[in-house]
Amino acid sequence: DADVTQTPRNRITKTGKRIMLECSQTKGHDRMYWYRQDPGLGLRLIYYSFDVKDINKGEISDGYSVSRQAQAKFSLSLESAIPNQTALYFCATSASGGAVETQYFGPGTRLLVL
Amino acid sequence: LAKTTQPISMDSYEGQEVNITCSHNNIATNDYITWYQQFPSQGPRFIIQGYKTKVTNEVASLFIPADRKSSTLSLPRVSLSDTAVYYCLVDSGGGADGLTFGKGTHLIIQP
Numbered sequence: 001d002a003d004v005t006q007t008p009r010n011r012i013t014k015t016g017k018r019i020m021l022e023c024s025q026t027k028g029h030d031r032m033y034w035y036r037q038d039p040g041l042g043l044r045l046i047y048y049s050f051d052v053k054d055i056n057k058g059e060i061s062d063g064y065s066v067s068r069q070a071q072a073k074f075s076l077s078l079e080s081a082i083p084n085q086t087a088l089y090f091c092a093t094s095a096s097g098g099a100v101e102t103q104y105f106g107p108g109t110r111l112l113v114l
Numbered sequence: 115l116a117k118t119t120q121p122i123s124m125d126s127y128e129g130q131e132v133n134i135t136c137s138h139n140n141i142a143t144n145d146y147i148t149w150y151q152q153f154p155s156q157g158p159r160f161i162i163q164g165y166k167t168k169v170t171n172e173v174a175s176l177f178i179p180a181d182r183k184s185s186t187l188s189l190p191r192v193s194l195s196d197t198a199v200y201y202c203l204v205d206s207g208g209g210a211d212g213l214t215f216g217k218g219t220h221l222i223i224q225p
Contacts, residue, residue, distance in 0.1 A: 043158070043215040090157045101205065102148065105157025
C-alpha cells in the first residue's frame, strides 16, 4: 500500500551494528505496528503503538526498540544486530474507533545480518 | 485470546471454487473475523471481514455459522494469481490480542 512506506527496502549489515528501519504513513491512522516474518513462521508482532505517547511490547520485542516520533512515523531499531534477526520486516497501521480494525501494511524491509 | 487454526496448505486448479476453513473455538462475543491475503515478499492485505452469517465482496465470500466457532473463506473461480498465503484473524479491536497472524494457509493454484 503506497500510503505506508518503509525505508530502506533492503539492508545488509554486520553483527553488532546498530540499524534503524523507518516507517511513514499518510493514512492519518493513530495505530502503528512492527512485525517480522521468517520463512514458515507467519508474522510475529515486535512492538505496537496506539498513539504518539504509547509504546507496547509485542510477542518478540527482545533485541529491538522503537520510537514513535510523530503520528505518521514509527521507527524500529536493532541496537546490536545479530544473524537471527535476519528476516522480512513489515510496518502496519490501523485506525482506532471502529468496531474492529483493518491493518494496512507497508512493502517490507528485507534485512540480512552477516 | 481466541486462537485460530487453519490448514497449512491447500492445492486447487484454475476455475475452481476454493474454501479455506478457520477454527476459532474460543471466539468472544465482541470478536470479528478478518481474512488477509499475502503474496510473496509483500505485506498482507485485507480481503474480507465479518461477524456472523455471510459477507460477500468483489473478491471473496465469508461464511460464519451461528456458533461462530469457525469461518470459511470462499474464493470463486480462482486463477493462478490467487496463489498466496491466507490468514484468519479474530479480533475485537481493543488491543494486541488479535494481532496474531499465525502461519496462515498457503494456497497453490495450478493450471
